[in-house]
Amino acid sequence: MPTYTFKNQIITCIANICDEVLGVLTRRLARIEVNMYDYFHYKEKKYYFFCNKMIAKEFLYSTSFGELKKIVDNKLITTYVQEIIKVPKYEVVGYEALSRGPANSSLFSAKNLFDEAKNQDIKYEFEFLCIINALALMNSMKDDTFLTINMSPLLLLDKTILAVLYGVKRLKIELTENTPITYWPPFLFVISRLQNEGIDVWLDDVESGFFDFETVNTVKPKVAKLCMSIVKRACSDVLYFCILRKAIKEMQNIGVEIVAEGIETAFQAELMRTIGVNYMQGYFFSKPRDALSAF
Secondary structure, eight states, X not given: OHHHHHHHHHHHHHHHHHHHXXXXXXXXXXXXXXXXXXXGGOOGGGXXXXXXXXXXXXXXXXXXXXXXXXXXXXXXXXXXXXXXEETTTTEEEEEEEEEEOOTTSTTOSHHHHHHHHHHTTOXXXXXXXXXXXXXXXXXXXXXXXXXXXXXXXXXXXXXXXXXXXXXXXXXXXXXXXXXXXXXXXXXXXXHHHHHHTXXXXXXXXXXXXXXXXXXXXXXXXXXXXXXXXXXXXXXXXXXXXHHHHHHHXXXXXXXXXXXXXXXXXXXXXHHHHHHTOSEEOSTTTOOOEEHHXXX
16 A cells, blocks of 8 residues: 555646646656656656657657557658638638558548547557658748648646747648537636737637537637538428528628538538638648648
C-alpha cells in the first residue's frame, strides 16, 4: 500500500508539472510512461521526457501497435485536401485538410484511422500529429486561400497545441462534433483568443453528433458547417427546406457564415445557393485528393 500511494504521488506531481509546462497531451504521456514501470526500477532520466517535445513524440511512437504503429513510425499519414467554394461566384477560397493512412492499408479511411487511435487510447496524441502534418501545407498554398484543420474541442485547452497554432496565418480550426461539451466558457475564452490572433474557429457537422443549432448560438463561431444529411433532407423535403432556411437566416443574423457540405449534384448546389449559404463543399466541385497534387 505505501508503494502504491507513493507511486500515485509521483504521478500526480508529474501531471501537475506537465499541466504547467506543456498541457494535457504531455500529461497523458507522463501518466502512461510512469505506469509502464515499477517505480523502484525506474531510472530518473526517464522523467526528463515531459519537458522535451521530441522525447515525448518518440515515446508516443512506442505506445501504438500493429498497423497504426507502422503508419506513425514511417510517417505514412497523408494529408488530403478538399476545396471550399465561395458562393455566389463558385470560386475556390480554401481547402479542408483531411488525414488518411496508406492507400493499401486497412486504416486508409479517416474513420478507421482515428477509430484505431481511439482504441489504443492515443486519440488526442495522434490527432496532434495529423495537425502538425497538415500545417506543413501552408507554405505551398496560394496567399489568397485558407486551410481548415479538424480538431477535437478538448485540444483547445492544451497549451502544446495552442503554442503551435498561434501565429499561423490563413488558418481556420474546425471543431469536430464527436465530443460532448456541457460547459463552454473555458472553450469560449480560448476561441476568443484565437480569433484575436486571426484564427477563425468553425463548428463542423452541425446537426450531427453533439453539435446542433443551439450549440451555434452558444459558441457563435465564424462559420458553421451543415452536415451532408441536412443538405440531402432539405433537397427532398419542402417543409424541412423552409425550416432550414429560417435557421440559416438566424445564424447569419448573429454573424455566423454557413457552409453546406456534401454537395454532389448541380441541383443540390443551386438549392443551397437559393437557401442562402455562404460556402459549399462536396464531390460536385471536387473529391478529396492528395495535397501534393493539389498545390
